[in-house]
Amino acid sequence: MERLAAAMVESGYCTPSDIIGCTPTEIAEITATAEFALPDDYLAFLQVMGRNPGTLFQGRAIPFPAYLEAREVAEDISRDEEENLTLEDKFFFGHHQGYIVYFLERQSPGVFLYQEGHPEVQKLAGSFGQWLWDSFERSRSIREENRRLDVEIERKRAQMRAEGKL
Structure with a gap:
């Protein structure tokens, strides 16, 4: 994880002060x-x-405490008769605007996504670390x-200005 954080800073993606981890108490809560x-x-x-992975998940509710909302979003989606999302043996850690949920499953190291209106679960990566790098x-x-x-x-634009077209 330190290597990913360093790569993010190196690439100009964020500054070191942008990256903030959870406290031991927050991790225990999760x-x-x-x-x-x-x-x-x-x-x-x-x-x-x-707590803050820079701009890595901009637009998606993934940093702490988003996991709290993710379970609620998953419950809302699963209540719809047309959806195939089950809640058992899943840990929902993030969502996107209430129609996509990201989760981990018991007995699988992968990262998964379920999108409302699309009945198939998608496997995004073979592990959480791989998903982060991807x-x-x-x-x-x-x-x-x-x-x-x-x-x-x-x-x-410069070419058009030079030609008098702008």
């Missing part, structure tokens, strides 16, 4: 609500950046593409 032992990489995430790499790639597009747009 683990007390789980029906099974949570994976070590999830616990390491909580310790290193569980999320970081995907976000970094998007940021780099946005920077490239910004440079291209500015180049075209």
